[in-house]
Amino acid sequence: MVRRTPQEKKRLSYAKDRRNRYGEHAKSSRRSIRRKRERAHRANRRGAGQDLRAVIARVDEELAVHAEQTMLGRRWKVFQKAPDTPLGEVVEDKLRRRVRLGIDDEARAEARIERVRSRRR
Numbered sequence: 001m002v003r004r005t006p007q008e009k010k011r012l013s014y015a016k017d018r019r020n021r022y023g024e025h026a027k028s029s030r031r032s033i034r035r036k037r038e039r040a041h042r043a044n045r046r047g048a049g050q051d052l053r054a055v056i057a058r059v060d061e062e063l064a065v066h067a068e069q070t071m072l073g074r075r076w077k078v079f080q081k082a083p084d085t086p087l088g089e090v091v092e093d094k095l096r097r098r099v100r101l102g103i104d105d106e107a108r109a110e111a112r113i114e115r116v117r118s119r120r121r
Helices: 006-017 028-057 061-073 087-102 106-120
Strands: none
Touching: 006 087, 006 106, 028 061, 087 106
16 A cells, blocks of 8 residues: 655645536536436437338338438437546636635735645646
8 A cells, every 4th residue: 555645645636636617516417417418318319210200101212211321320419528627726716716806815826826736746
């Protein structure tokens, strides 16, 4: 087992820990990610079903070939989750926001931001 110093643990935490910055409640993202993925799959099934129903309605060789081509050429919907942000970036942004809102002194915040950056390296 490798022993790490507190400074090394902090550096690894800033680099590897992630935070959800998508703009929604952190706990609801568990449901919403699943829901968005389901929505994309449902749209794909619906589109394929429409193409197949067009073929089944009329058994025409030319129409069947055309429906198969549209089904193969269809651009399927794909869900892509936005990646979470490293903790170091989140802390930097919070410090900058405090300066922008007038909560913190700019020089003091810049010193803190520089410390966060040096620990991330």
